[in-house]
Amino acid sequence: MxxxxxxxxxxxxxxxxxxxxxxxxxxxxxxxxxxxxxxxxxxxxxxxxxxxxxxxxxxxxxxxxxxxxxxxxxxxxxxxxxxxxxxxxxxxxxxxxxxxxxxxxxxxxxxxxxxxxxxxxxxxxxxxxxxxxxxxxxxxxxxxxxxxxxxxxxxxxxxxxxxxxxxxxxxxxxxxxxxxxxxxxxxxxxxxxxxxxxxxxxxxxxSKSPLVLRRMKQVVADGLEQPQASALRLERLVLDAHRHSHDIQEGLAAFVGKRTPDFKGY
Structure with missing residues (x-):
C-alpha cells in the first residue's frame, strides 16, 4: 500500500x-x-x-x-x-x-x-x-x-x-x-x-476501559441534544447495559484486590 x-x-x-x-x-x-x-x-x-x-x-x-x-x-x-x-x-x-x-x-x-x-x-x-x-x-x-x-x-x-x-x-x-x-x-x-x-x-x-470511554462519549454527545431528564434516562439505560460487561467486573475486582485492572473493551 x-x-x-x-x-x-x-x-x-x-x-x-x-x-x-x-x-x-x-x-x-x-x-x-x-x-x-x-x-x-x-x-x-x-x-x-x-x-x-x-x-x-x-x-x-x-x-x-x-x-x-x-x-x-x-x-x-x-x-x-x-x-x-x-x-x-x-x-x-x-x-x-x-x-x-x-x-x-x-x-x-x-x-x-x-x-x-x-x-x-x-x-x-x-x-x-x-x-x-x-x-x-x-x-x-x-x-x-x-x-x-x-x-x-x-x-x-x-x-x-x-x-x-x-x-x-x-x-x-x-x-x-x-x-x-x-x-x-x-x-x-x-x-x-x-x-x-x-x-x-x-x-x-x-489506561481506562475502552468500553466505558466509548459509552461516556456516546452519552455526552447524545445527551447534549436532549433535556436533562431525557439525558439522565439515557445514562441509566447505558448503565444497565454496562453493568453486565467484563470491564466493570474487572474494574471492581481490581479495586478490591488493590491491583491495576486489565480492561478488554467488552
Whole structure:
C-alpha cells in the first residue's frame, strides 16, 4: 500500500499519533490530506490496540484551514456539470464527521496557528491541548468564505454566541490561553512540552476501559441534544447495559484486590 503523502502516522503503545504533514502550506487541508485523514481515522477505529488518537501538525501551524489556492484553481473556469468546490467541501465535512463520531477519545495537540478549517478540525476532537505560542481563530470572513464544518454551528456551542461572533466576524486570532476560560481549549502548555504533556494525558486515558470511554462519549454527545431528564434516562439505560460487561467486573475486582485492572473493551 502506498504510504500517506500528507500525513505521518505513528503508533506509540495504545496511542495513535497523526501528524498533518504539509508544513510549507501550513498544513492546509487538501483533497489528499482529507482523504488520508478519513482513512486513517477509520483504520484506528478498527484497531483494538489503539485506544486514543492524537492529531497534531508539523512545522509552525496545526492547520491554517482549507487549501483555498487548490480549491480556487480546481473551480476556476467553466466547471461544466462538475462541482469541484462542492465535492471538496463534502470531502472535508465527511472527514470531520468521521472524526467527530469516532468512538475512541481524540485529542487535538495544537502546535501553532489554528484557523478556519483548522479550528473546525480541532473542534471535531474531544480535547484540545495547545502550545503556549498557538493562536486560534476563524478566518473565513477574511476571504468571503462561509464555514461549512462547524465554524458557525459548533463554535457558538463551545464558547458562547458573543465570543464566537467576535472570532467569526473579525477573522482575528487569539492566544490559546485566552480561550481556556471560554471552554474551547482544555490546557495550554509550554511549546517544548506539548508532545510530552499530551502523551501523558493520552496514556492516562488509554489506561481506562475502552468500553466505558466509548459509552461516556456516546452519552455526552447524545445527551447534549436532549433535556436533562431525557439525558439522565439515557445514562441509566447505558448503565444497565454496562453493568453486565467484563470491564466493570474487572474494574471492581481490581479495586478490591488493590491491583491495576486489565480492561478488554467488552
Amino acid at each position: 502506498q504510504p500517506p503523502l500528507t500525513i505521518r502516522f505513528e503508533q506509540r503503545g495504545a496511542v495513535a499519533w497523526i501528524t498533518l504533514n504539509r508544513p510549507d502550506a501550513m498544513n492546509a487541508l487538501s483533497e489528499t490530506m482529507c482523504a488520508e485523514l478519513r482513512d486513517v481515522t477509520e483504520r484506528c477505529e478498527r484497531d483494538p490496540a489503539i485506544r486514543v488518537i492524537v492529531l497534531t501538525g508539523a512545522g509552525r501551524a496545526f492547520c491554517a484551514g482549507a487549501d483555498l489556492k487548490g480549491v480556487f484553481e480546481s473551480s476556476a473556469g467553466d466547471p461544466g456539470p462538475s462541482d469541484p468546490m462542492g465535492e471538496f467541501l463534502d470531502l472535508v465535512g465527511g472527514m470531520m464527521d468521521r472524526l467527530r463520531v469516532c468512538p475512541k477519545p481524540t485529542i487535538a495537540a495544537l502546535n501553532g496557528l489554528t484557523m478556519a478549517g483548522g479550528l473546525e478540525l480541532a473542534m471535531a476532537c474531544d480535547l484540545i491541548i495547545a502550545a503556549e505560542s498557538a493562536r486560534i481563530g476563524d478566518a473565513h470572513a477574511n476571504f468571503g468564505v462561509f464555514p461549512g464544518a462547524g465554524g458557525a454551528a459548533i463554535l457558538p456551542r463551545r464558547i458562547g454566541a458573543t465570543a464566537a461572533k467576535y472570532l467569526l466576524f473579525t477573522g482575528d486570532t487569539m492566544p490559546a490561553r485566552e480561550l481556556v476560560p471560554l471552554g474551547l481549549v482544555n490546557r495550554v502548555v509550554p511549546d517544548a512540552e506539548l508532545v510530552s504533556e499530551v502523551e501523558k494525558i493520552a496514556l492516562r486515558i488509554a
